[in-house]
Amino acid sequence: MKITLLPFAMEIIFLVSGIFFGSCKKTGTATPPTVPTPVITSFSPTSDTIGASVAISGTNFSVVASENIVKFNGTSAVVSAAADKQLTAIVPLGVTTGPITVTVNGKTATSTNLFTPVGPSITSFTPLLSGIGYSVSIRGTNFSQDLMKDIVTINGVTAEVTAATTMLLTVTVPDGATTGKISVMVKGLQATSDSNITIRKLVVTTLAGTGNQGSDDGPGNAASFYSPEGIVIDANNNLYITDYANNKIRQITPDGVVSTFAGTGVSGTSNGPKTNAEFATPVGIALDKNGNFYISEGSGRNDIREISSSGIVSTIAGSPMGSAGYSDGTGSSALFSNPLGMAIGIDGNIYVVDNLNNVIRKVTPQGVVTTFAGSGTPGFNDGVGTAASFKSPGAITVDADGNFYISDQFGSRIRKMTASGEVTTVAGSGTVGFADGQGSEASFAGAAGIVKDQSGNLFIADSENGLIRMVTSSGYVGTLAGTQGMSTYSSNGTGASSVISNPFGIAEATDGTLYVVANGSSQILKITVQ
Numbered sequence: 001m002k003i004t005l006l007p008f009a010m011e012i013i014f015l016v017s018g019i020f021f022g023s024c025k026k027t028g029t030a031t032p033p034t035v036p037t038p039v040i041t042s043f044s045p046t047s048d049t050i051g052a053s054v055a056i057s058g059t060n061f062s063v064v065a066s067e068n069i070v071k072f073n074g075t076s077a078v079v080s081a082a083a084d085k086q087l088t089a090i091v092p093l094g095v096t097t098g099p100i101t102v103t104v105n106g107k108t109a110t111s112t113n114l115f116t117p118v119g120p121s122i123t124s125f126t127p128l129l130s131g132i133g134y135s136v137s138i139r140g141t142n143f144s145q146d147l148m149k150d151i152v153t154i155n156g157v158t159a160e161v162t163a164a165t166t167m168l169l170t171v172t173v174p175d176g177a178t179t180g181k182i183s184v185m186v187k188g189l190q191a192t193s194d195s196n197i198t199i200r201k202l203v204v205t206t207l208a209g210t211g212n213q214g215s216d217d218g219p220g221n222a223a224s225f226y227s228p229e230g231i232v233i234d235a236n237n238n239l240y241i242t243d244y245a246n247n248k249i250r251q252i253t254p255d256g257v258v259s260t261f262a263g264t265g266v267s268g269t270s271n272g273p274k275t276n277a278e279f280a281t282p283v284g285i286a287l288d289k290n291g292n293f294y295i296s297e298g299s300g301r302n303d304i305r306e307i308s309s310s311g312i313v314s315t316i317a318g319s320p321m322g323s324a325g326y327s328d329g330t331g332s333s334a335l336f337s338n339p340l341g342m343a344i345g346i347d348g349n350i351y352v353v354d355n356l357n358n359v360i361r362k363v364t365p366q367g368v369v370t371t372f373a374g375s376g377t378p379g380f381n382d383g384v385g386t387a388a389s390f391k392s393p394g395a396i397t398v399d400a401d402g403n404f405y406i407s408d409q410f411g412s413r414i415r416k417m418t419a420s421g422e423v424t425t426v427a428g429s430g431t432v433g434f435a436d437g438q439g440s441e442a443s444f445a446g447a448a449g450i451v452k453d454q455s456g457n458l459f460i461a462d463s464e465n466g467l468i469r470m471v472t473s474s475g476y477v478g479t480l481a482g483t484q485g486m487s488t489y490s491s492n493g494t495g496a497s498s499v500i501s502n503p504f505g506i507a508e509a510t511d512g513t514l515y516v517v518a519n520g521s522s523q524i525l526k527i528t529v530q
Contacts, residue, residue: 035105036059036107037107037109038061038102038107038108038109039109040058040100040110040111040112041059042057042058042111042113043057043115046115047115047117047118048091048117048118049091049117049118049119049142049187050092050093050095050117050119050186050187050188050189051090051093052091053088053090054088054090054091054100054115055086055087055088056086056087056088056089056102056111057085058085058086058087059085061083061084061086062104063083063084064082065079065080065081066079067104067105068103069101069102069103070102071100071101071103072091072100072117073095073096073097073100074098075094075096077090077091087102091115093187094188096117097117098114098115099112099114099115119186120141120142120150120186120189120190120191121140121191122138122139122184122194123139123141125137125138125139125193125197127436127437127479128195128197128198128438129198129199129470129480130197130199130200130478130479131173131199131200131201131202131478131479131480131481131495132173132175132177132201132202132495132497133172133497134172134495135162135170135172136154136159136171136173136182137169137170138152138169138170138182139167139168140184140191142166142186143164143165143166143169143186144164146164147161147163147164147169148161149186149187150185150186151184151185151186152169152171152182152183153185154171154177154178154180154197154199155178155179155181155196155199157176157177157178158174159171159173160172160174173199173495175201175494179197179199180196180197180199181193181195181196198472198478200470200480200529201494201495202468202480202481202495202498202528202530203493203527203528203530204481204482204492204493204500204525205525205526205527206220206221206490206523206525206526207239207252207256207515207524208220208223208252208523208524209223209225209518209522210223210224211489211521211522212224215243215248216258217258217259219257219258220524221256223258224522225241225246225250225522225523225524226244226245226522227243227519227522228242228504228505228517229282229284229504229517229519230242230282230283230284230285230296230341230342230504230505230517231285231449231505232285232293233287233507233515234291235510237254237509238252238253238254239251239252240252240287240293241285241505241517242284243282244282244283244298244519246263246265247264247265247266247268247279247280247281247282248260248261248263248279248282249261249263249274249279249285249293249307260275262275262277262293262307262313263277263279263282264276266278267280267281269315269320271312271313271314272312272313273312273313274312277307277313279295279297279305280297280300281297281301282295282296282297282298282305283295283297283298283339283340284339284342284352285342285505286343286344287344288344288365289344289348291309292306292308292309292365293306294306294307294316295307296339296342296352297322297339298339298355299324299338300322301318301322302318302319302323302324302335302337302338302339303318303319303322303336304316304318304336304350304352304363306365315332316365316366317330317331317367317369318332318334318335318336319332319335323335324336324337324356325337326354326359326376328369328371329369330367334361334363334367334369336352337357338354338355339354339355339361340352340353340355340394340395341393341395341406341407343396343397343404344398345362345398345404345419346398346400347402349363349364349365350362350365351363351372351398352396353396355393355394358374358376358377358379358389358391358392359371359372359373359374359375359390360374360393360396360417371386372385372421373385373386373388373421374386374389374393375387375388375389378390378410380411382415382424383422383423384420384421384422388417388421390408391409391410391411392409392410392411393407393408393411393415394407394408394409394446395407395447395448396450397450397452397458399452402418403417403418403419404417404418404419405426405452405458406450407447407448407449407450408447409447409448410432412429412430412431412433412443412444412445413425413429413447414427414444414447425439425440426458426471426475427440427476427477428442428447429442431443432464433445434462434467436478436479437477438475441477442471444460444465445463445464445465446462446464447460447462447463447469448461448462448503449461449503449507449516449517450506451514452508453508453529455473457471457472459471459506459508459514461503461504461505461506461516461517462482462503463502463503463519464502465484466499467481467482467483467484467503468480468481468500468503468514468516481496481498481500481527482498482503483497483499483500486502486520487502488520488521489520490518490520490521490525500518500525501518501519501520501521501523502518503516503517503518503519504519512529513527513528514527514529515527
């Protein structure tokens, strides 16, 4: 049967077919919307410390903090707040100077300016010279108040931080520290001092003396003394001690064996062979190049005795009655008032600290006594000869150039006296106390024994402070051994861990070892210097 399509039906068929075929030709998908690129216009501040907040301004940031990837010169930072036009980021640990980048949806913006991290800085430290175990104050900026976050080293050795503010750290010099720079690291950023701190390690041990008063000879740990005061060393490193209350001169071998060198132990004035002679309150002691010893007897006798190289004791100057006074002259016509420390000048004469007369006397080996320096009136004045003044000077030492150094005991100063008698002040404020520092910034309390080492430094027995102090050739004073304060006992240790009871006499051996008379504990201490 023949089927005939009506025109209207045909139009419908063609319309539907067109739609069908048209839809079959459509092969692509819709184009996704364009993702905007973030832009950094500025950030503030441009320099700050680790952990500080930095505001980053721009456009096209995500309002979701975690969708913004912020880096400081490649180091990822935490975004703490986010808006379309501003982000707040925390300066990350380990950051270095460089640009800031912000990445959003895979697109990155880079700042044109650089961010500079700010670390700690060191502006100064005190003291400039110290021993092991003592405190050092470090001044600067950007330290952490959390002392656990401040890492301090002294020439590479870590020091304990005991107190911290943003501008001041207090640390303890560690055992093992040596002279070098101080460094402070806070949150990965480090500052290093411009100058070195000088570290001297003093190790204190007991050479002789039980710590109890007595007069026994024998090995060091069995021997005993009674308020020893002065000390001198011979060419063989034997020590000679004025054993004040025992009225004897004691000898100690380098290995610590103690014997009685001179004196019977009876207080008196008898001269003659050293084993039969009598002494009364011997204090100072000096040894000349010919092997003759000179002894000053303090307020008990007020005279100068000699022990010749052949062992004969004689009195070369001072009142035969032991009377105190002030008079130049020869032999018994000369008068002293509590003569203490002694030193042999390069001219061969004996220079004596005449304590209560506040002068330095010169005594020839023949017993001729003159006043070399000091007005006789207690006070403080630099000058030449009698134009200078002292206040109860205590001890004296001499260097290879013939210069003398004097501990002005109650004047709380260290003085220098040239071979021509010119007196100047090396260090000390004049106020009794304790302070390290340069020149007049330093303080002493009863400065007693004094010796100059082979490097030109002075070591001071700071008796009432119970310390061994060092004065550099430039006049800077530092503390190297002992625990500050008066003590009735001494104990071995390094630096601040040692205790030195009322240190008086001090001497240096040829190898640089120091020997100190601990008057308060009646012991002789050996101090190795490193």
